[in-house]
Amino acid sequence: MTVSLDRYRLLYVSAPKVACTSVKTAMFELENGVPFREFHANGVQRHIHDPAIYPALPFEQVRQLARPGMLKLALVRDPVRRLLSCYANRVVHYRELSVKVLGSGAFSAELPPDPDLATFLARLDGYRAISGSIWLHSQPLVYFLGQDQSFYDHLFDITRISEFDETIRAHTGRPFRSPHLQTGGPALGREDLSRAQIQAIRSRYDEDWRAFGSLFA
Numbered sequence: 001m002t003v004s005l006d007r008y009r010l011l012y013v014s015a016p017k018v019a020c021t022s023v024k025t026a027m028f029e030l031e032n033g034v035p036f037r038e039f040h041a042n043g044v045q046r047h048i049h050d051p052a053i054y055p056a057l058p059f060e061q062v063r064q065l066a067r068p069g070m071l072k073l074a075l076v077r078d079p080v081r082r083l084l085s086c087y088a089n090r091v092v093h094y095r096e097l098s099v100k101v102l103g104s105g106a107f108s109a110e111l112p113p114d115p116d117l118a119t120f121l122a123r124l125d126g127y128r129a130i131s132g133s134i135w136l137h138s139q140p141l142v143y144f145l146g147q148d149q150s151f152y153d154h155l156f157d158i159t160r161i162s163e164f165d166e167t168i169r170a171h172t173g174r175p176f177r178s179p180h181l182q183t184g185g186p187a188l189g190r191e192d193l194s195r196a197q198i199q200a201i202r203s204r205y206d207e208d209w210r211a212f213g214s215l216f217a
Helices: 020-032 059-065 079-093 117-122 124-130 132-137 141-145 158-172 195-204 206-215
Strands: 002-005 010-013 039-041 044-046 071-076 154-157
Touching: 002 020, 002 059, 010 059, 010 158, 020 158, 059 141, 071 141, 071 158, 071 206, 079 117, 079 132, 079 195, 117 124, 117 195, 124 132, 141 206, 154 158, 154 206, 195 206
Parallel strands: 010 071, 071 154
Antiparallel strands: 002 010, 039 044
16 A cells, blocks of 8 residues: 655555554645545545555555655554454454355355454454455555565654654645544454464564564564
């Protein structure tokens, strides 16, 4: 997911569940001078992640958008907290693994609808296979951001989003503040996981730790 603003010589590269809805909403106002509001066109609801607005892109395509002199920046997040956010927001709040959303035919005894956290983690590959949204929101950071920190001028952990905003304000000379969006769902933390579950997540996202682990809060 990315926002390329030639006017401001700015390239923001994002990953789902790393404040991307919040930042893209602020980027839209920076680019257009008006707040973003979801709208309908030809009967289809358009949101901030719509391919016609700020699309989801793998890093190999993102890299092609970089221009000389552009400020390139991104936010990162500890994969454990990121996957917990995926479950809380997409599974519990939006119920994207429900019969209502996917239909009863998508599920089986091994993949029940509306899974609890333990089931979701244990059978994540199966749920990724039946839900495009879960696949997208649980893709590794490196899929979106690449693996080379040197590509970026600035990288911030999500807990430092205020510094991220300040960097953009200083670069553009324009007001910029990322609102706190996508807050739906229960507040989950490492205390809700066993040691084995945490280790399994770390193993799954080993490339993220190797690429960005020095930045995780």
